[in-house]
Amino acid sequence: MTIQNFDDLLSAARMQPLPQRLLFVFAGVELPQDATPAQRLEFERGEGGALVPQICVDKGLDELQSFDQLVHEAEAFGKPWGMVFAAALAGKPGREPGSAEADQPLHDMVEAIRQGRLGAFIPFDPQGHAVVLN
Secondary structure (H helix, E strand, O other), X not given: OOOOEHHHHHHHHHHOOOOEEEEEEEEEEEOOOOOOHHHXXXXXXXXXXXXXXXXXEEEEHHHOOOHHHHHHHHHOOOOOOOEEEEEEEEOEOXXXXXXXXXXXXXXXXXXXXXXXXXOOOEEEOOOOEEOOOO
């Protein structure tokens, strides 16, 4: 299944044979202090920048109905973000992973994003559309 938006992610997670817990890292986009003049121009045009993890959260599929709900909950933290990265954590037959089991994978996600290792995650823009990163 191709995931083009957040609803596709929810559908795909619900179709998996093992119960899933979704992991999210909200990241801000900032201009690094050592940016070149060309990088500064790109950033002013809305391109480039460095991803900085701001908030991380895990949700069971029964706790999450829509992207709007997730965004609303993230807004309560008051941290600006430009992209949210998603991943799934599979449970065991008949048992969804709990929040405690998601702690280390969330920590690993944050570190991977800080290091620019993004291939294992699905990024979404603030409107809930999947983003292809170059």
